[in-house]
Amino acid sequence: MTILAIDTSNNPLGVALLQEDQVIGEYITNLKKNHSIRIMPAIQTLMEDCEKQPTDLTKIVVAKGPGSYTGVRIGVTIAKTLAWSLNIPLVGISSLEVLAAAPARRFEGYVSPIFDARRGQVYTGLYRFENGRLTTVEPDQLAMAVDWAPKLAQLGQAVLFVGNDVPLHRKVFEERLGSKAIFANPTEQNPRPAELAWLGKDKPGEDVHTFVPNYIRLAEAEAKWLEKQGKTLNG
Structure with missing residues (x-):
């Protein structure tokens, strides 16, 4: 595998390569550059460095959103x-779940991954590592940070952002959760593609x-459009 x-x-x-239960290669950058230009060379370099051919692959796992x-x-x-051309399985994993996975393994509490969605909004969810696996406490959603913070405060427990x-x-979360708002180290802020592979294994x-x-925002936009159309049709 x-x-x-x-x-x-x-x-x-x-991008990462997982062979059986071993991560044999992983490549990560955090740059505001065009992914469409960089992703295939990154995959090719990783495959070559790990001495793998496309025909060696048995599954593709992708972060399916939300996000950009x-x-x-x-x-x-x-x-x-890739999955279609190689005739191998394709698995999609929440981008927020991937971000939460590594920190959740060492944190005894809730983990709230955060992607900025502008205008005070965030893409977020709530996760926890229980019984040897990552579990979803609150599903991925689009929320105002000022609304998400008090909801987390009601838990009465530490939350790792x-x-x-x-x-x-950060200021919004600190004001509502106080000392129960914990913030991950800079080394934990990037989602790990190896965790993505493991989650989809x-x-x-x-x-x-x-x-x-799973764009989330698009789904909400469609829902509002349908609601508007319904109101129009109903007078």
Whole structure:
């Protein structure tokens, strides 16, 4: 079993190769550069360094969002193309779940991964490491940081915030959670593509043709449009 993991859903670009239970290669950058230009050379370099051919791959795992609309689309498109052309399984994992995975392993409490969504909004969710695996406490969602903070405060427990965009909202979380707001170290802020591979390791493949990203914001926009159309039709 050799798994290729791909994450271009936000500024960090990451690819990894997992062979059986060993990470044999991992590449990560955190740069505001065009992922569409850099991702294939990154995959090629990793494959060559690890002395692997495309035919050696047995599964593709991709970070399916939420995040940057363009970034998510790039990663998913490449992952679908590779899975289809190689006729191997494709698995999608939440980009927020990937971000939460590594810190959650060492933190005895809740983990809230954060991607900035502008205008005071964040893409977030709530996770916890229990019984040897990462569990979802609150599903991925789009929320105002000022609304998310008091919801977390009601838990009455420590919450670890992780992500490169956390500093943009840190004051809001500190004001509402006080000492229960814990912030991850700089070395933990980038999602690990090796964690992405591990999260998708035992998951069944999805239908390549019907596989779609999880933009969240787009889904909400569509819902509002449908609501507006309903009101118009109903007078």
